[in-house]
Amino acid sequence: MPEREITSDVALCLPNGRLNPEAVGWTRQPLHRANLRGWGRTKRWEYWGVVSATHAIGIQVSSLDYAAVHGLYVLDRVTGEEWRTDAISPLGRGVALPDRAGTGRVAAVAQDLTVDIVQPQNGERGATTIRASAARLSLALRVEQPEGHESMGVVVRWSDRRFQYTVKDLARPVSGMLAIDGTTYEIEKAHAVLDHGRGVWPYRMTWNWGAGSGTGGNAVQLGGRWTDGTGSTENAIQVDGTLHKIGATLSWSYDRDDWSAPWRVTGDGVDATFRPEHVRVAKTELLVLGNATHQAFGTWSGTARGDDGTTLDLDGLVGWAEEARNRW
Numbered sequence: 259m260p261e262r263e264i265t266s267d268v269a270l271c272l273p274n275g276r277l278n279p280e281a282v283g284w285t286r287q288p289l290h291r292a293n294l295r296g297w298g299r300t301k302r303w304e305y306w307g308v309v310s311a312t313h314a315i316g317i318q319v320s321s322l323d324y325a326a327v328h329g330l331y332v333l334d335r336v337t338g339e340e341w342r343t344d345a346i347s348p349l350g351r352g353v354a355l356p357d358r359a360g361t362g363r364v365a366a367v368a369q370d371l372t373v374d375i376v377q378p379q380n381g382e383r384g385a386t387t388i389r390a391s392a393a394r395l396s397l398a399l400r401v402e403q404p405e406g407h408e409s410m411g412v413v414v415r416w417s418d419r420r421f422q423y424t425v426k427d428l429a430r431p432v433s434g435m436l437a438i439d440g441t442t443y444e445i446e447k448a449h450a451v452l453d454h455g456r457g458v459w460p461y462r463m464t465w466n467w468g469a470g471s472g473t474g475g476n477a478v479q480l481g482g483r484w485t486d487g488t489g490s491t492e493n494a495i496q497v498d499g500t501l502h503k504i505g506a507t508l509s510w511s512y513d514r515d516d517w518s519a520p521w522r523v524t525g526d527g528v529d530a531t532f533r534p535e536h537v538r539v540a541k542t543e544l545l546v547l548g549n550a551t552h553q554a555f556g557t558w559s560g561t562a563r564g565d566d567g568t569t570l571d572l573d574g575l576v577g578w579a580e581e582a583r584n585r586w
Contacts, residue, residue, distance in 0.1 A: 260505065261283060261284050261412075261489070262282070262283035262284070263283060263284055263286075263503075264281075264283040264284065264285050264289055264290075265285075265289070266289065267290075267291065268280055268281050268289060269281065269290075269291050269293050270290050270293055270294065270413065270421075270456065271292075271293045271294060271295065275295035275296065276418045276419060277413075277415055277417075277419070277421040281413050281423070282413045283412070283413060284412040284503060285410075285411035285412070286408040286410075286411075286501050287408065287409065287411070288358055288359035288360050288361070288409065288411055288425050288454070289411070290358070290359075290411065290413065290456075291357050291358055292357045292423055292456035292457075293357060294357075294456060294457075294458065297323050298323075298419075298458065299323065299420065299458045299459045299460065299461065299586075300323050300457075301320070301321075301322050301323070301422075301455065301456070301457055301586065302320065302321045302322075302355045302455070302456050303318065303319065303320035303321070303322075303453070303455045304318070304319045304320070304355065304364045304375065304452070304453070304454055304455075305317070305318045305319075305320075305453040305455075306375070306401075306450055306451070306452055306453075307450065307451045307453070307577075307578065308399065308432055308445065308449070308450045309335075309448060309449060309471070309576050309577060309578075310335075310445050310446065310447065310448035311335070311447065311448075312334070313332060313333060313334060313335060313436060313445065314331075314333040314335060314536075314555050314578075315330075315331065315332050315397065315436065315445075316329065316330070316332075316553075317329070317330055317331075317375075317388060317390050317397075318330075319353060319355065319364050319366040319375070320353075321350035321355060322350070322547060323350070323586075324348075324349065324544070324546055324547060325346050325347060325348055325349065325350065325544060325547060326346065326347040326349075326350040326352065326353040326366065326368060327344070327345075327346055327542065327547075328345045328346075328347075328353075328366045328368055329342070329344045329345070329371075330342070330343045330371060330373070330390050330392050330395055331540075332395055332436065332438060333536055333538065335535065335536070335555070338536055340538065341394055341395055341438060342540075343370070343371050343392035343394075343395060344371075345366075345368035345370070345371040346368065346369075346544070347366075347368040351368075352366060352367045352368055353365065353366045353368075354366075356377075359409075359411065359425040359427070359452070359454040360377055360378070360386075360403075360425070360427070360452075360454070361377055361378060361379060361380065361382075362377055362379065363375065363376055363377070364377070370393050371390070371391075371392045372389075372390065372391050372392075373388075373390045374388075374390070375387070375388050378403075383403050384403060385400050385401060385402050385403060386400075386401040386403070386430075387399070387400055387401075388400075388401065388434075394438060394439050395436075395437065395438060396436075396437045397434065397435065397436045397445075398435055399432050399433070399434035399435075399445060399450070400432065400433055400434055401430045401431070401432045402430060402431040402432070403430065404431065404475060404499055406499050406500070407429075407475060407499040408499060408500055408501040409425055409428070409452075409501065410425070410426045410428075410479050410494040410503070411423070411425040412424060412490055412491070412492050413490065414457075414484070414485050414488050414490045414492070415488055415489075416460060416488060419458060420457075420458055420459060420460055421457055421458060422456070422457030422458075422459065422484075423455070423456045423457055424454065424455050424456075424457075424492060425452065425453075425454040426451070426452070426453055426469065426479045426492060426494075427451065427452040427454070428449075428451045428469055428470075428471050428477035428478075428496060428577075429449050429451075429471040429472065429475050429476060429477035429496055429499070430449060430451070430452070430471075431448075431449065431450075432445065432448045432450040433445055433446050433448065449471035449472070449576070449577075451577065453467075459584075459586065461585065461586065462584065462585050463484055463584050463586075464483050464484065464581065464582065464583045464584070465481065465482065465483050465581075465582050465584075466480075466482035466483050466510045466579070466580065466581055466582075467480070467481050467482075467578075467579070467580050467582070468480035468481070468521075468523060468532060468558075468577070468579040468580070469577040469578060470532075470557075470558040470572060470575030470577035471575060471576060471577055472574060472575045472576070474498055475496055475497070475498050475500075476495075476497055476498065476570060476575065477495065477496040477575065478494075478530065478558060478562050478570060478572055478575055479492065479493065479494045479495070479496075480492075480493055480508060480523050480528070480530065480562075481493060481508075482507075482508050482509075482510045482523070483510070485507070486507060491504065491505055491506065491507060491508075493506065493508060494564070495562050495563075495564050495568070496570075497568055497570055502564025502565070502566055502568045502570075503564060503565050504526075504527060504528065504562065504563070504564055504565060505565050506525040506526035506527060506528065507525060508523050508524065508525035508528055509522075509523070509524050509525055510522070510523055511523075511524070512579070512581070514581075517534065517537040517552050517554055518534045518537055518554070519534075520532065520533050520534075521534070521554065523579075527562065527563030527564070527565075527569075528560075528562045529560045529561055529562075530558060530559070530560040530562060530572055531560050532556055532557070532558050532559075532579040533556050533557055533559070534554035534555065534556040534579070535554075535555055535556040535557070536554070536555045536556070537552060537553070537554045537555075538551075538552070538553045538554075538555070539551070539552055540553070546585075546586075547585065547586050548584070548585035548586070549582065549583070549584050549585070549586070550582070550583045551580060551581070551583075552581050553578050553579075553580040554578060554579050554580065555578050556576075556577075556579075557574060557575065557576055558572040558573070558574075558575040558576075558577065559572055559573045559574075560572045560573070
């Protein structure tokens with residue numbers, strides 16, 4: 259599908275809160291200002307996923323209209339042991355989320371969980387620091403932004419009143435420390451992925467998301483289901499930090515009775531296999547809000563080709579594949 263590349267700053271919404279038609283398209287750098295207004299299916303979130311040789315980490319800060327839902331998750335990739343802290347605040351209290359990806363401060367304080375993410379100011383490039391703490395967990399990470407590094411941003415339109423802006427920023431080098439029950443682990447030679455989301459959603463939605471990062475700025479970003487029929491996709495590869503868009507709608511195949519079996523993602527120019535090593539199951543039920551996520555951590559193989567003909571060998575890229583079912 260031909261998609262329009264946006265190359266200058268643009269507001270996501272019109273003054274009346276509806277989608278700005280000029281915002282529909284994709285970017286290599288965060289150029290959208292998410293000037294969302296009021297309530298009515300309005301969702302804002304930041305998710306950082308980090309994978310090292312020894313651990314996988316997930317940090318979530320979100321405001322989902324009715325509640326702020328945050329989380330800190332750690333997986334020991336060697337033993338398979340998990341640690342998880344979830345925190346909820348009514349009506350989105352105690353959360354700060356900027357209206358532009360990669361800029362400003364993200365913060366949340368709820369119950370025994372504290373998250374503080376400091377990003378460069380005013381659209382400048384530079385490192386991001388992430389600090390988070392809970393009863394049994396704490397971490398301090400520095401996420402680098404290499405020179406010339408690009409990210410995949412896209413606005414997906416269901417209607418003028420329902421739309422989503424997402425930035426997927428992959429293969430960011432990260433280092434720092436992680437403490438579990440007082441034992442400290444060094445995080446090194448690791449990669450971070452940012453999922454920045456701002457939009458106004460339908461009440462029910464299911465999505466697939468796959469991300470894999472490697473050395474030298476190579477990465478694969480694959481999505482599915484939630485973008486079907488919109489004329490937009492969130493599919494791309496990074497080669498040496500440069501983004502190459504994939505406009506094809508992709509087919510996801512996996513066994514919902516055996517989440518540890520290989521996952522397949524195929525389509526025009528994409529032939530990818532994901533082999534899980536561990537599956538995280540997360541479920542939330544809060545009356546009007548509900549979520550069921552199966553996130554498998556593991557390794558990618560196969561190939562993916564961008565719309566410009568650039569092809570990336572996916573063998574050895576590390577990350578995850580997931581299915582998320584939301585009622586929100």
